[in-house]
Amino acid sequence: MKTAEPTNADTASYPLTARNRVKRRHDRGFYDHETVHKILDASMMCHVSYVIDGQPYCTPTFFWREGTKLYWHGSSASRMLKNQTAQQRVCLTVAFLDSLVLARCGFNHSADYRAVMAFGNAYLVTDPEEKERAGIAMVDRFFPDRTASLRETTAQEMKATSFIAMEIEEASAKxxxxxxxxxxxxYELPIYAERIPVKTVIGAPEPCPRLLPGVERPASLQAYSEGRLLEDALTDAYFLQYPAS
Amino acid sequence: MKTAEPTNADTASYPLTARNRVKRRHDRGFYDHETVHKILDASMMCHVSYVIDGQPYCTPTFFWREGTKLYWHGSSASRMLKNQTAQQRVCLTVAFLDSLVLARCGFNHSADYRAVMAFGNAYLVTDPEEKERAGIAMVDRFFPDRTASLRETTAQEMKATSFIAMEIEEASAKxxxxxxxxxxxxYELPIYAERIPVKTVIGAPEPCPRLLPGVERPASLQAYSEGRLLEDALTDAYFLQYPAS
Structure with a gap:
């Protein structure tokens, strides 16, 4: 675990540096914790970028936030994780596409969106307590209190799973x-223009066909109901599990 | 423009190398053009990774495919594009989250997904003909034949826009x-398990409030109708514009 270094946890904004400053369309840039965290906590999937021998890789994966730390996980055998364990520089990005924007000229075609880029050094979680906490959070952050109802994780499974953490050093929302x-x-031209909203929604949950008789869907999954925005369900789940965040 | 080098355009699969081989869960890996392109052509947004001074960056942006080439664009002033013009290594990733999978133990919690990672050298499009074609495709790939109905792009706008292209050297779908x-x-345990489908759909299109009287939505936008999967609309639009692809 990182320990004595100063972190961003006590400040209301991430520091503004050459790395995270939104250069193009700087009016669209935000650095405060509230704006950055709101976008992160509404998402399950991120894209993590890392470098191996000068070649950048961009891997989609699940992640979650604890304070100003981000966590993700995967197989201990994965290339992505093997290369993120030695304080390697990474960039973790989350993006929501909110609409397609059709303007009256090609140049002004655009999109409404929300995105966060977060920078830091990735490290392998080796502290047993932190690893155990991460093993619970990887499920319960998305499905509050679910771990308590599950078959316990075996030592072998825990060994096969690596958790990577990153203290957010710089971040920006756009x-x-x-x-x-x-x-x-x-606007004086007779050309059609419109905004096409885009939304990511939950479909009808499909119970496992092999459920034992009498096993019902727990109330804790109510956030995930058909037709809801996925980001609303994820945000609700986050604040149920991390009420003080 | 890249010219005389051999490309992947004439083969049915991308070559399998140490870089693109799906290592974990290799049964989930595909390298054939059909599978890779189908995922790419169903998407509007990708994440492009690049490296500046050893720091990876991951920027969400729009892109499109022409044969085995990928294109994206942005302001000529942008950091992302300035650093992608000198044959720089990039990784372009597209990911669809199809469902959340709740298993009977934490370790088997998962997701259904489709993802493509494509590797290559990015280069600035400087050939005037290729740049003009890209300026049309950046609109018409998503909205077939729309450019012909728009106010013409000015020389100043074209100068302010950079197009980046990448011949796909290696790619994998997972x-x-x-x-x-x-x-x-x-399966013998009395624990609830389910699959929660996730889908990205089109909302009700919102005509610009400043449309001139009598300006109607063109029939070419019919693919984008409320309730449709965004990926279906994008795939339809792609094959209307690139029927031979």
């Missing part, structure tokens, strides 16, 4: 949420 | 589509 934005004079 | 997969003995 948000566009304004729909069609044409040049003033273009 | 797919999981099996829902709950518990250890044999765990």
């Amino acid at each position: 948000i566009r949420a304004k729909g069609v934005a044409d040049d003033d004079e273009d | 797919i999981r589509a099996k829902g709950v997969a518990d250890d044999d003995e765990d």
